[in-house]
Amino acid sequence: MSEYLGEIWQYRELFYFLIWRDVKVRYKQTILGAAWAVIQPFCTMVVFTLFFRKMANMPSDGIPYPIFTYSALIPWTYLSQAITNSGNSLVASSNLFTKVYFPRVAIPASSAFSGLVDFAIAGSVLLVMMVYYDFAPSWSLLMWPVLLVPLVMLALGVGMIFAALNVKYRDVRYALPFVTQIWLFTTPIIYPTSIIPERFRTLLALNPLVGLIDAFRASLFTGRVLDWQLFTISIVMTTVIFVAGNIYFRKVERVFADIV
């Protein structure tokens, strides 16, 4: 274990360069460039607002629906892209790890970390929106960087499992869009947690994103209290997935070069 971490430390510059590459390359040869980091969650927010708020009259706990859904869409967009990118990363980089040795985890990890730039860009638009809707950001907004830790851990854990599975079973590539879609609907992004009947909440919290998204929202709006029980279950689940992802990845990484 300490050997594993030591090696990652030893290769830290490679991690840095791989993340740097992903960030640099992401919007190369696009006209809109980094604006895509905003366009995606923003347009989704507009669509959700039109359909779920205006047409279906979805409740949003008294918060303007656009902010309500956008504040969840930022972490969600990060997570879905991070697991998609890192899930496909190993197969896409097979030319790398069949030629040179380095800790294999660098590949999915760099995909997961590089998405944080998009997160930051999309997050700054949220601040603009809050000004527009006349919401004074409170100090609790500083919780966002803290909440990023479990969010990244979750993305890493899931991403590593998918990346490793993908090396062996290319089904993963087809399953990933489907998995993210289901995940979107089973997470309170479009709807508030409050419309879920009390007895199902604990069950729902097994989806670690539920507590995390809830916490992201709670730290945004003053007067919104964090559901600690929900949050704790989600953190535990996140840790379990992160550890399981690492164990599984470690177990199969030895044969990656042979079977990719």
Add this chain to the structure above:
Amino acid sequence: MASAINVDQVSKSYKIGHLHRATTIREALVNVAKRPFVGDANTKESIWALKDVNMSVASGEVVGIVGRNGAGKSTLLKVLSKITYPTSGTMNVVGRVASLLEVGTGFHSELTGRENIYLNGSIMGMRRREINAKLDAIIDFGGVAKFIDTPIKRYSSGMRLRLGFAVAAHLDPDVLLVDEVLAVGDVEFQKKCLDAMDNLHSGGRTVLFVSHNLAAVENLCPRCVWIDNGKVRMDGEAKEVIKSYLSTFAGAGKQGMDLRNVSGRGGSGEIRFTSLEFFGLDDQPLKVIRSGDNLVLRLHYRSEAPVRNPRFGVQIHSDLGTKITSFSTWAAGVEIPDAIEKEGHIDLVIDFLNLMPGRYYLSLSLKGVGSTAYDVLDHCATFDVEATDFYGSGKGIDGRLGIIFLPCRWKTQGMLATADEEAK
């Protein structure tokens, strides 16, 4: 001296079923369902890419590795560089390892030359500080200074290669594992690379060098290991090992050679060489080949399917693997008719054999348009050129004089006073 590389009973097996292994879950499920009826075909057979390999390389030693395609050379390098793990056995490599299995690993075409130096350098194990310090030297070595801030997707393949090698040449590992990276690139560049390799040698670094360029191996490596069928067949002085290695290629003999069952041949096989015969211009089979003789190489072929524009090629190598000359129908502008017989032969006529006495190797190739290869036979035949008294001096010429025989005349007039007088 302390050993830098220690390989102890290392074996590596691959499952033969790999090519047909389940790549989707559906296939895996089908296999599971079939298992009670047909047995588990996937796990039954495995091939040993390496079997009980033992070797030890002292620190600072430069060792060449030779062997046929598929003998296990690359697998050995991959095991040593930790890219793949041995099935059994242990190995130990001391110090910082750099494996050059390819040049320019990880190059991203959207990034500029400069950015790729950093990326590739860090992938190859260089520190950022180190790259900063060597950046100018790398750019200079690669000879791409003008385009260093251009995305490398605009580079020619040669420029990419030079850039990749420039980074590689500035790695500073304790142990360097090199696989056939010199096989590409133009001659001038290859020479530059060989010089760089030579510098590595003098830098007291441990180097393992896999190559089919036997001349390069002989030049660079005092010691050579011959891997055959996943095992170390011979380990010793480079010259000796290379000679023994080459001697296994051809069943020597001048009266024609059956090429149908040669192992280790490449190509897709639509058309293959079947045999090779040596004739004189008088159509008589040659029993002895001598320097300055005329020679007809008759190449018999057989095609399984119609092929368009096949290109016949022949190469002659010295006994140490140096390529002496190549012939091809394509280079000579010979049109191969469209409707060639399924079985037939083509004659390569050499009017004057410019070779000194000695043993030579032939490689044959049958290629198509572009990169299609139908049949590739490396060092598939030998022939011995015998000494001859070409000048009628009774002295003869022999193999110690070199490889190439250029018939010559000597003029001694300039040595005599009378010559000048006469000219006036």
